[in-house]
Amino acid sequence: KAGVTQTPRYLIKTRGQQVTLSCSPISGHRSVSWYQQTPGQGLQFLFEYFSETQRNKGNFPGRFSGRQFSNSRSEMNVSTLELGDSALYLCASSLPPSRGELFFGEGSRLTVL
Amino acid sequence: AQSVSQHNHHVILSEAASLELGCNYSYGGTVNLFWYVQYPGQHLQLLLKYFSGDPLVKGIKGFEAEFIKSKFSFNLRKPSVQWSDTAEYFCAVKPSGTASKLTFGTGTRLQVTL
Numbered sequence: 001k002a003g004v005t006q007t008p009r010y011l012i013k014t015r016g017q018q019v020t021l022s023c024s025p026i027s028g029h030r031s032v033s034w035y036q037q038t039p040g041q042g043l044q045f046l047f048e049y050f051s052e053t054q055r056n057k058g059n060f061p062g063r064f065s066g067r068q069f070s071n072s073r074s075e076m077n078v079s080t081l082e083l084g085d086s087a088l089y090l091c092a093s094s095l096p097p098s099r100g101e102l103f104f105g106e107g108s109r110l111t112v113l
Numbered sequence: 114a115q116s117v118s119q120h121n122h123h124v125i126l127s128e129a130a131s132l133e134l135g136c137n138y139s140y141g142g143t144v145n146l147f148w149y150v151q152y153p154g155q156h157l158q159l160l161l162k163y164f165s166g167d168p169l170v171k172g173i174k175g176f177e178a179e180f181i182k183s184k185f186s187f188n189l190r191k192p193s194v195q196w197s198d199t200a201e202y203f204c205a206v207k208p209s210g211t212a213s214k215l216t217f218g219t220g221t222r223l224q225v226t227l
Contacts, residue, residue, distance in 0.1 A: 003156075033215070042219035043157075043203065056214045090157065099164060100145045100207035100215045104157040 002027065004105035006091050012111045018079040021108045025072050025093030031055075032074040033102060034066060037088040046089075049074055050096055078110075086112045115140035115206050119218035126194050127226050134189040134221050136178075136204030143209040146187040148178055149217070152200045160202070163187065164209070174198070199225045 005024040013019050025032050034046040045058035049068035066076040072093075078085055088109050092102035116139045126132060138144065148160040161172025168180040178189045187204060204218040 035217075040219065043217040045214045045216065048214060055212050058214070092157075098207075098215075099209075100147055100205065101159055101162060102149075102215060103159075104149075106156045 004091055004093050004103055006089075006105035006108050008108055009106065010109050010111075012113060013081050014113050015081055015083060017081050018077065019081060019110060020075055020077045021089055021091075021110075023074045023076075023091030023093075023105060025074070025091075026103055029093035029095055029103070030072050031094045031096045031098050032068055032072065033092045033094070034074070034076050035090045035092065036060075037090055037107070038086075043090065046076065081112045083112050086110060115144070115208060115213070115216050117204050117206050117216055117218035119202075119204055119221050121221045122219070123222045123224070125224045125226065128196055129193045130225075132189070132191040132194045132198070132223070134202055134204075134223070136187045136189065136218060138185050138187065138204075138206040140185075140206060140208060145207045145209050146178075146180060147205040147207075147215070148172065148176070148187075148189050149203045149205060150200050151203070151220075157203070160189075194223075194225050196225045196227055199223060 007022045031050045033048040035043040048056040052068045063079045068074045088107040090107045092104045118137045120135045146163040150160045151157045163170045171177045203220045207215045
């Protein structure tokens with residue numbers, strides 16, 4: 001059974017640009033969550049989607065957005081990139097209703113110059 | 114909203130030493146508790162979980178954790194660590210029976226020396 005797939009794995013952007021990250025969940029999983037991981041801050045929750053609807057949203061500015069498609073695949077977008085957006089962005093999928101057991105992808109490492 | 118505190122940020126142990134990593138959470142209701150582990154170069158994965166019942170739960174690779182409700186704690190233990198246990202460990206909490214998010218602590222980096 002294939003795991004959670006995230007693309008791209010690595011990317012470098014400059015300030016002011018925008019970026020789109022993609023996540024394909026495990027087959028059959030309909031919930032997708034996104035986290036930002038940075039040294040010292042740990043994992044900060046971005047948002048969670050289920051059946052194309054955003055169920056939860058973390059405390060991030062509106063520059064961070066996401067969506068989920070009918071096949072459960074998800075994308076997140078960050079517009080007007082700032083240096084502080086440099087991080088590992090993790091996607092996790094789960095079977096609903098999720099009790100907290102998440103299956104993580106390897107992440108997309110974003111560097112903003 | 115719930116929160117999680119992990120007091121040990123970086124722990125260095127010799128092989129065969131005993132391990133205990135602290136985790137405290139803040140939430141007034143019933144919770145589901147987790148430890149996740151991230152080995153170097155690998156993705157984050159579930160180590161063990163607690164939903165209800167016996168407060169002492171056992172996970173993979175000889176790890177166990179004890180839920181002490183009165184202390185709002187869920188400490189991770191292992192009697193004898195191995196070099197391969199070198200990793201970052203994250204405690205996480207989710208209010209039971211709700212659509213609330215899973216909240217993680219800031220993590221504890223464990224380094225096991227030979």
